[in-house]
Amino acid sequence: MNAVDIKSADLLAQMAGAIASGSIEVVDLTHTLDQDFPVIILPPEFGQCARFRMEEISAYDHRGPAWKWHNISLCEHTGTHFDAPSHWISGRDIPNGNVDEIPVDRFVGPVCVIDCSAGARQNEDFELTPEIILDWEKSHGPIPADSWVLMRTDWSKRRGAHYLNMRDDGPHSPGPTPDAIRLLVEERGIRGFGTETVGTDAGQGMHYTPPYPAHFILHGAGRYGLQCLNNLDRLPPTGAVIVATPLKIKKGTGSPLRVIALVPGKDA
């Protein structure tokens, strides 16, 4: 064994110990897969995202005396989920753009959290702009290349009709401007972008140029998306690591998943 191996083995052992002792906190960033959790709504003539459904196969009864299990059905983009580059037309030709092809080391990485919750409380169409990102960097340092950036809005605390916030002119929820996403992708080189809302784009994101800029720019550059995240208020601006491993769906464009964050404790 060389010195590096010993060091990384020590590191892992220390990490396991820190998780066990609670000095590294593990935070669940996932909503429960629930039949009633909202999904994105498109004009009805388009195909729609399947809702989460669950059918009992047996429950310790005549259908299977000693066991209980369910068939489940859902869309790749139902609930807390991961968007792969192949989800968007701009990312259709990206190599390894499907969930089953993405190298697994991409699923573990550092995370920066930009707190937009005060703004989103005032304005349901709150925009994450380059100015806000640059301002954040003044306090927390430059966003490191290949990190995840999560937009905290506390939108995950909304329930029922307030979540999609759908009106006659479509949904209203916060999201990034095209310039903000360009800054993150083209200048900072982030790995992916995540939100608490139903998509990585604002509710009114179809009216930007390009429409749905987060989807278009992120996936066009081979980057990833996370949406319907929960508990972002429990993450520090920097210093946490997230684990986001989509199901290995052959040619899948995304996947529901359990996203967890490893968060340094107060003593760290």
Add this chain to the structure above:
Amino acid sequence: MTDPLSPPPKKDPQKRTRVPALPSGMRSRAALGLAVAAAEGRFMLQGCEACGALQYPPRDACSTCLSVDLKWRDVEPTGQLIAETTVRTSTSVYFRERTPWRVGSVKLDAGPSVMAHVHGDVAREAAVRLINRLDKSGQGVFFALPVDGSANMADDPQLRELTADPKFRRVLITDARNENSVALAKAFADAGATTIFVGEPEGWRPYPHRAALAAIANVAIVPLDVTDTQSVTELAGEIGGKTDILVNNARFIRPGGIMDRGDTVFARDEFETNVLGLMRLAQAFGPPMRNRGADGVNSAAAWVNILSVYAYANMPAYGVFSASNAAALSLSQCLRAEMAPGGVRVLNVYTGPTEDEWHQPLPPPKVAPSALARSVVAGLKDGLEDVYVGDVAKDLIERWRQGPKLLEREMIAEAGEAR
């Protein structure tokens, strides 16, 4: 006049719910012709094609000339009560629980004399109007009404056994999001339903008519999604024991046939809602309704399916939707058999294209929600099993009766012309 029906008292929790008893059900195939006519509320008798005689009771051959060429004919339903008696004791459990029960013999203006149950307001030897209705066993029986009607006529206990009148009953309409839910709820409120539960799927997204629905007297909006087994089971747990009439108006529809859709995604939605939705509802609400078929004034009375008449013959422009309705029609027949022991009627209301967004490019005539709602309530008041709403549905079922294969060829030709 009939004593007006009183609102039923709250149920005594110490009293056992009566097991539904049924009148005797074994009849000949010829006699089932009466049930066929009663399913649509038609007053019909067997007529001989050879000698022209009308006959009653139904038989396999003409009692005048022995010809077997007999056809059911619509007959003028008027006559005179010539004999009557009030049954006060019976060996039948069903009648024993319902005596006194008036029966009589009516001489029809059209000729034959027939046996009939008799409304309490019909005077001795009076002129009567006859109706042909399904009894709790699904047999066609004649019922004699006062010829000019009477006060509270529908409240007669013998007549109420033959109908599924919404008065004082509790109704569940399964899909608030369907554009027709407002008209349906209004029609039931007007018909005297005490509570109108309306199931609401996906409360997390708005729909335009919610406020109008919520404003209707006695409406209670409750969470229900027929594509979600847990949601159906939960609601049945809450209100399954006080759902007297269930109206399944949940529907998923998209235009298109097989090849102009590139996938089975909408087809799956259509079958999830239109077929499996019916099945989930029946699995959850069927057993408590069947158990309450004889539970007093607000007994469980009827299950209503709103189906496309293209269940009978595929309309290629809505080919997959038609297929899902054909499957639902078949399931409804299974449901009829399973509800029969409780005497709970399964009413299928068939409609052609409806006045809504998914039929917007189609030319009229289209069935308006108010017309559909009227037909549903009228069908329940008449205790029917099959109702065809609007000219398109009536025309289609007539053509189907003349020849299903001929109709199929016509549907294919019409689709060709439309292209």
